[in-house]
Amino acid sequence: MVRPLRYADAVALLGGDSPAVAALDRALGGALLAATGGGVEVVANLLGARTEAVRVGHELVGTLRDRIRGYSRFDRTERLMAAHTVVVITSFFEALNETPLPIDLRAVELTAEDQLRLARTGASERSMVRSLLNAPVPIPGPGMAFETVLECLETVYRQLAADWLAFVGGLAVWDRIDETNQRAVRTALIEAVPGDAKARYEIQYRQLALDAPEFALWAGQQEHQATRRSLAALESALRDLSVGRALDDRRAALARFHRAALTRSVLSERDAPDGVVIPTLLASYIDPDYRVVTDHAGCSPASESLWESAAVATDLATYLAGYLTSAVATEAPMVVLGQPGAGKSVLTRILAARLPAEQFLAVRVELREVPADADVQDQVEHAIRMATGHRISWPDLSGNAGDALPVILLDGFDELLQATGVSQTDYLQRVSRFQEREAIQGRPVAVVVTSRTAVADRARTPAASVLLRLEPFRPEQADEWLRIWNHANEDRWASGGLKALDQATVRRLPDLSAQPLMLLMLALYDADSNALQRQIESDLDEAGLYEQLLRTFAAREVGKGSDGRSDAAIGKMVDDELLRLSVVAFAMFNRGRQWVTEAELDADLKVLPGEPTRQGGLRADLGGGETALGRFFFIQRARAVREGRTLSTYEFLHATFGEYLVARLVHRLMTDLAALERASVGVAFDAGGCKDGLVHALLSFAPLATRGPVLTFLRELATRTRSGPDELAALPVLLFTRLESRTDDGKYAVYQPAPLSAWSRHGRYSLNLLLLATVYGGGVRAGVLFPDAADVVVSWRRYAHLWRAALTAEEWSTVLYAVRVCHRWVDGVRDLTIDLDTEPERPVDPIDLFWMYDVAAMPGGSDGPRGWRSDGTHDLARHVAFTGDAATGIAAQGLEPIFPYLAELALVMVSPAHRDWDRTGTPDPRPRTVLHDLLRLTVARATGTPLDDLSRTYLTLSKALNRWRGAFSAGTSRAARAMVLSHLRDHARELPTADLDEILALLVDGSTRGRDDELVVDAVVDHVAVVRPAADEWAELRQRVEGIVVGSTGRTYVLWLVGLLEAGVRMDAAAIELVSWDEIERQDPRLVARARAAFRLAFDRDLDEEVAVMRSLIGDSGRGRAASAPTRGEHPFEFEAFS
Template identity: 40%
Template structure:
């Protein structure tokens, strides 16, 4: 839990007995301050007789800067925290003093007042994760509590009994005004403090109007203004030099750069990312879900946020968690952070978790990082004691990589860090922690109270233009409008660099982009990078050999993509890739005759050669390296999956053309192996790429082949192939293969009719129900989402791919499934339910149907079901009001409805008139009168018939319509 100071603690931190201002205050308060016994009694007495209190408090705040240089960063942070706590209380009691509340204490009040002691209560600390306005709201709540406390105290005093109601009201009003005025006075005092201490501005996320510099240079500027000017030891100066070297490093290693291409340095090319930030205490922890971030504003002042957090006390008790997608720049951000922080104030230890041995404790991970950085063994205790005035900042980069490579869950990792921070602070050696991770990996991760969670956002158009401005200064120009046609690539820094490198050789991207489909762009990109890898050996090749080797290189990458797709994962282990390469491409021996490529080991070499593939690594205690791999952007893998499937289909087509006439069809064992582990419908990009491939192919010949394979799907299969990325029953594999053949058929044909598939309606129903019974629920949902089946009068039905983009959910699946399975009974029920289900959730729809089937005198169970389903209560209230005056138990219905009656005006009046017309008067008239009052206070001017009937009924009851006030005895329904 983040520690905040009380007023008593704050004034002690600011100097104790040695500070002349505190000593003077303590003398005024009769020794109660430093003794820790300061209570409200002393302060109220002080307002009555000792106005020096406010003067002394203001002087205390102004004296904070007396020794602002030459102290440690932690000490300065503590002093500012304490000054802020004093400021909070001073603002309130200054505002209270302005109201001149006539509070006169007597001896008999002392025992009553002494119990109230706000001076020991923790005062709110501004959070850099909230805006200035949000922080003021938190503070306003504190002032409201202080005002309520004062009201309670004053009401318990002897003088209160001598005041009349008017005088008491004035006192309450004055204290309430003091709470409002305190916020204004607080902002005035805060402005004075922030003028001397710039970091205070950043605690509140207040933009300082600094000129637009990039690469986190503004962070360096801010922190150099606030530095404590403690000279760092040689060791830490050396560390700062190491980190500063990253700014001069080119974005890409020279070995990966084509000749004649200029690569800017990290400092020149780095663009400060946009980001979102949430404090863990503000909402339930689920940062891995994109929906969790939907209503979080996007910010572009990362330097200001970091300046505020790193100089704020709240960062000392919980880590900062930085999340982002692969290639979003998490690691580079930590490098920039380490390079920009002044060594006099921060002793940075940047630890790459992928390089730390598996099974290490947190402290051992830090010490491993220190040994790597300093090239000598250094214990954490020794390091943290030797930092002088610098505050240790531990950056743990790649938590997701540690999890991914080891496969071991560490949901308490951040909690362990927070507990470690607490122990360090207890020992007087506080430290800051930053952890980076991929967004999708942190599901289930515990977030300690006070944890700041930052999500790095993709580049927007302005950032893309800024990056290209630097790149184009030394290379063939690549226009922003060109790359912005492909937002999936342009929005990620590493992928934007990939596009720039592709264009830098001959401007082919800039020249040809208008005529390129997305699949053609991916094909050219991957061909270009594969060609660079192939030609690095310098061996002589014919053009045919080069083309064959490039194709083979991409085949191996495609196996990597297929390995992830068929296992339903985002990353893959090296040994799994090696196994798949052996089964699908026969790469298991060093012999390879085609081309002149040097034989390569199966998994290791193919995976580590492309910078659009990310390698994750962890090290066991026996120094065994655990590696996993993934694509920097999922679309690369999806393109390669589609490419591999399409290449296998084309090869099968060529074999089919060359087959003996005595064979009805070609052997499809290899295609079955590839397409019997995952439904193609599970990925829309894969479907899109397949459709683009089909546009440039022999549709007629391919459809003929696929339709014959589909017709022979139930024949006894001689072999299912040796490829088995996961273990599945044969029936499941058969279901997925038949589904994928249908998908390929509609991809090639566009729309397939029942006779082209060789199926009648009954056959289609059996096939789709077979799919449903054998596929996982997520894959079946994708079938319902992307297969569009329509009845046809002449040809029974047709199947095509759905082009409407929508997110599947349980209710939609239930309503849409009958159209795919052609289930006549389900279709009939679906059409009956559609009018309701199109407006309400399925739970509400079911409750409404149950309600419609019950009589008014037996509707209570159905209404209870509707109330539980309808979270907004609008439908429930309307349905209940419709049943009032219909012959049921009206009193019970009113009791279920509850007080307030939030119904529509006409519904309320009609309900009341129905009950009146049926002779309802109620022995206990309160519910009846309450309904009348609720209805009469609403506008029904558009229904003069109801107004006329209501006036007649009211006159008959001896009432006035509309009544001038609440009905007599109106206290809510009888329970």
């Protein structure tokens, strides 16, 4: 963020020692110049200085054009910021002067009494001067919406108005006006002045934008061009600023070098079919959309969550023009991020060419070409020599740049990170320190750094840096690019009888066409006989499309030096090229990266098939990686120079190319191995050693599921294989069943793309065989994988634990969502079905405890027993402590609060499918733990979620707690019963009366007195009040509750009595005489108040009078009664009907 410019500094910067500034300083009693120079503060007649401040402000800003003429780019920016600050404060003074007040502040003079009072309140004139001169004025800038500036200004204006109110309120004149006028002053200062000041600011800002176009750029108020190509709007916007002088020879040489890039193409003509025209950068570059983030402290630039709140913007040229003319550009580097092929490098070429050389000294540094271990200055000087041929020191060049602002474009920071293998975590910090040093030396410089998004978090980003991410093409942008492409090649289309590549075809491939370089690749592919359009029209699947794309480009490359060779020979060469590319893809895949170093690739090619032939001649032999990849433009080569050696890494421009090539090689190997197995049973496992060595080498380092498209491509390839589908489906199962006896001839033992132990590789290989079995067989049963197992579930669990241990947490997560495992019964025996999950958002099947505990094999058959208790304590805490498993730990920690009371409920399973356990609702054959049903009720009650099987759930719980109470401790029984009754109090109105009676019969049996009794009363009263059953319908339920309240506490008796009266149940008024009302009122006065209201409503008599009458009839016998319920013999209830 740009540091705010103080009003005092702004006035001094714009006015210098002009008479206007001197006059304002005098009006402020010398405080203005004292503030800017740090001198002594002088108490001024602030009330009389407002008019002078307005006059001086208009004079300084009104002559802005003259005041900024002749300054350099950076000095001009500083003065524009100063003018903006003056406008902010002047607008406030104008609003203050024009707002009517009941007192004339201009006529007020400070008295000695005023001075003393203001000093006591802290609102002295001296403090008010400091507040004005040092107010934090927000500065408009690129990426900050003008509305945001206005919001910030309103806060500033409200604070200034509050300071003025405090100041005026401390004057003696304040006490001489009445309260009405004081209220009018408050309203004017706090509500009217800020709004009026903001409106005046907007008017003056528009005038600033007329005098200096930078203000329009910063506020995003410049007119957008209809066509956004090649950052043309950036150049035109900056040309209007009329800043800068003629270039010297060195700057002119740099400018010529950068400008020449506009006439070149992204690719050389050798990468295109004969006769195809690749448009120049100037003609074909489409300004991409972008997002900007300025507040990124503690966040990873590679994290999608950082960018979600940033809006997509479409005016990149205007934004960059505003950014490079603002002060923030020289504080820290801007970091431009994007995917491979998004156009980051091309952006720096266009930017270097488009920046007006009179205003900006652009230096583009390709980090792949300069020494990686050099400091920033040496890298810049190296780039200057490569561009101009001159050896020029950076201080000499930038110090003599005249009016131009130096702009350094460091392109390819990700290449520096990848190719060197060195942790460059401080590189951006070093760039920021370089900028700081240059600013101190009077040579401010802006820096832009580009990097691939995925590796940007490997370096610490300065807090002041602006992050800008290039967005993929919208369909409309791809359409615009196609129009340019087709226009450049319209002669070829006409002469060759070809169709122009249309929008509909490209839009069928949104992932590829969204990246500019990949869109060019599609266009080149279609330029050769309209191959892309023909394949799209034929509904070729995605695997087929990638196969044809790769074969076409490979054929084009091998055909350049194979004149006279037969079609078969060329086809073999193409196959070899694709084989080598597949090895490259596996080099990345098995290392868990999207890129691979040349040294790593050379090592792999020496071991695996596909090592390229060395070239003869005078030149040094190319490395295997360079030979395999150097000719394919869809593979990006990152380079860096370190200690005189060129270090390289390789990466596919689109990850899907690598994913297809991985699937392609796997499918080829499995097909070949299936053919060998068919030709001679056992040949894959003869005495000489296991012939799946290459498959094992490639598939024992990374799960195929970590890249979802790999499995999708494999499934598509499996549908059109030359081997029979049954053979391919059987092969991975066959290899899986032979794992325990597998041997290896060690041919590929030196292939070690990652340091994994033998057991970890065994786990990964077995998992990949499982995945292949699901791909080729359309799913597989565990019983097929473990044909000799006594219990396939036990065998499956062992392998599942192995896979969980062998994989990283991220890998394990991808497997869980790539595969769907279902528990099944096959002929009364437990089994599992495993298949690829095409609907990962669909929930997994509910847990079947019959299956988990193999209960179907126990006496009682599939109908299941009434219930059973699990063996062992299943102590989750000990399991977590022993295994350290995070997923289980989360579940255990979530249940920890209830486990001391209810853990035993998790060990008892009940089967509601048995006739004795399910009399209501839809039968559900799945057994559930007692704890499960209890928690279902808890959640349903807390969230208000209705349950379709409410009655069944309560009946099952009640029966379990009653019939299995011997399996629970007394504490668990009490806690569980209390929770059920507590829930029942809210659910009773939803239950049939007969079910409620049965539930209570089960729960009350063995119940303790006290709180449980009150819960029972509350539940039944609520049920009766809502359901209003006939007397005979709830007769048994009533008698059951009477049995509870008789002998219970007096409070329980009163709750029952009052609840029924409130529910409208008619009864004999004599029921009240058995209550010790004085005692109850001491315990619960609110309950007695309810009783009075209910009695009045039911009998139209006063409760206290009725009690007095009753006592007079029976003498003093009731006075000494304890607060307890009556005994059975004296219970007086005679229920009739609802009133």
